[in-house]
Amino acid sequence: MTGAQAANALFVATIVTYAAAMFAYALEYAFDKRASPKRAGVLVASGGEAVDGDERLDERADDAASTAPITPAAARGAGRLGLILTYLGTAALAASIVTRVVYTGRWPWGNMFEYTVGVALAGMVTWLVLVQNRHVPRRLGLFATFAVTMVLGTSVRVYTDAGPLVPALDSYWIIIHVTAAITASGTLLIGCVFAILHLLKRRHDRQVSDGKWVGFPLSVAERLPDATILERVTFKIHVFAFPLLTFGIFAGSVWAHFAWGRYWAWDPKEVWAFIAWVVYAAYLHARVSGRSAKANAPWIAILGYAVMLFNLTAVNLVFSGLHSYAGV
Amino acid sequence: MTTSEPATRESPSGGETAVRRSPRKSPLKATRSFGRRWWHQLTSMRTALLLLLALALAAIPGSTFPQRSISPPDVDAYYADHPSLAPFLDRLWAFDVYTSPWFSAIYLLLMISLIGCIIPRLGVHLKALRAAPPDAPRRMEILPYHRRLDGANETRARAALKQHRFRTVRRESDDGTVTLAAEKGYLRESGNLLFHTSIIFILIGVAAGSLFSWYGNRILSEGEDQAFCNNLQQYDEYGLGAYVSETSLPRFCVQLDDFDAEFSGGGPTDFDADVTYTVDGTEDTYDLRVNHPLNIDGTNVFLIGHGYTAVATYTDRYGNAQTVHQPFLSMDAALNSEGAFKFPDANFNPETGEVDADAEVGFDAVLVPTYDDSTAMLLGSDPELNNPVLALTAYRGDLGMGDGLPESVYSVNADQIASGDLEVLNDEAEVIGVGDSMELDDGSTLTFDGVEQYAVLQVRYDPGGPIVLAGAVILIGALLPTLTVRRRRYWIRWNPDGTVETAGLNRNDYDGLEEECDGITADIAPDYRPPEPRTDSEEPIGSTS
């Protein structure tokens, strides 16, 4: 087996492991009664906001507990397994990247496929750090593994065989630049997941307090942590990621100065990176400037990630510019 | 708008109120208050945000339409493809987005807005830096953190607050109440102001760049006779900032001694150009590489590309030979390149002393670095020079070079061919290797002498660069305290009745206030025990148990 084949085998192993982890997390998410709405009700109340409809929720929680196919303890066991699988999958992903590095004899971010895989790794590491520091409950791994597996699945579509680099990419500034950009993108991916979860929970809570029946898929949000907690986590992730993103753009323009003779050429990639940066700055501002702006902030964060994704995909594939990698 | 603000401040405040109440304002005052309202509007955070988003939106067309500043040929191509739409778009500056009036307007408004928001905040912050931390409210239990203690030693409390790096002030009131008020985290606002100021720096640097910078691109083949000097005539393409005149360019010359490109696996891996440059008669050499520019007194010379120069000799029907070094444009990653050889003054008849009528000769050519004659394909897949060939099509007649129109040096004028002014001499391109010749029907020959390499150099001067760099470094440095430092206050009060109270207040949203304040309280009163954690943490966040 060549190094490239080994790297690909590890890559496939990662996807399979993450898919299994996702299933395990789903069990915990659905059947661990400690995460039942009753607790969530206590949470909200102690957070200072009253929750109506508590009783009705209680009834349903009891219903769910009596008909659940597995016990809460078993669900927690599944969650533990999910976390272990996440670690294993992440180790396999890292090993896959290292194998590619050893095989090609160069640093690992040379084309769009490798970039996307790096984003997935950064996203998962962000998630594990959050869980390990108890900022978020383990069962939310369901959403993190889902998002990261989607990213990995997408990366297959732009798969490129491991090969050498074009000279313009051969500079330590690009290592710094791309590493920062990948880390920021991975972190922001998780940030975007939490922004979405927050919005779901908020909408779910509003439906409940309006006395409306909450149907699928919104009912999934029932077992999410309190909306204010989700909002805080979202903000923390973005506070961490924004300087990284800023630094990544900065390092990119230092590198552009040396490689292309100009630090900022309004190349499509640069334009869209600038737009993403501005949107995230707007998110940080909106978060601190008044109630209504704060309520809209998660939407801005999601918009920011949409721009990041657009920059990663459409700008690479559709626009021509200095950033186009040969053959993807 | 900008001037109305100080003017209003200077006016006596009494007069101001009077004017506000009067039903009819004098035009001057009306303008002032109008100006002031707009000034407040412009410098509000929300406006800044909208301007920022507007700037981002305004940048989008620049990524969808070709830009003159990036690639003029793409703009020409757009004109050719959309002859009716292009002039209309051009009137909207769609091809010069980043220098367009509307882009500049947003940019300027944002700059004014930023300045307008920084200056007042700077004043407030400077005052806050000098002021003592404020006293606690009378009823301390309304604060987010509040504890009652059995007792506390004041000296110990001071030491603890000092150790936690709080700025502390002691206040004693008539009834015997003693309060220590402490505050920390001023760095957040300092960082914040610096961050916003650095954005102004960057805007100024970018503006300076667009006014005072210039650049020129030059394809440079190897050899002393190919050297070029820094003036616009010698560049293939150039751009001057609004305030740069042609005559103010610094004088220096650059010559390419040797150029090496290394390839592996069908792609280039390394470029290396040995250059000699001359400034004020002093010669020096430099090893110019990608990512390793040459700096000549602030002007940078970058290696931004490379390609092949074909060398060919044309021997006309009278036996006169001329040799040309013609750079070819690469068409793909394998450096299959296209170019043209033109000989407008060939076939000079030594007997009559005149050039034969319609005897100009030109060749359209494709240079293939590694030709594989075992396949039917002309184009190769290897950029290295392993079997270079030229595929030639010859033309004779009028090349159309004398009519003053700018024309490509990489192809023979297609209009002349279409109009019949140029006669096509061979329908199928003739492939010749190095040392071989192509013979035309009049006995003249074109000999393929060999291939050299050329480097594409960009010469660029941008005085805004260092300003932008400084601004960016400050921006990143200031961003960290802006986002991570938290401003918070802590009080401890000895009441006349002997009770002691502490309280804490966070001035930024953060959820560690309670733990932090409990830590301080424990340092002040060693027998203080923080209350049991609240029950809502019962949901084991991130529990791995």
Ligand code: HEM
């Ligand atoms: C008139 C213009 C502006 C005003 C009035 C303004 C105001 C503010 C204020 C008051 C804060 C502090 C929020 C807090 O910590 O409580 C802030 C933070 C910030 N501003 Fe601005 N700003 C302006 C323009 C900009 C621009 C153009 C950017 C560029 C991206 C920007 C980026 C930021 C960032 C990243 C933060 C940190 C967010 C945080 O503290 O959580 N601001 N701004």
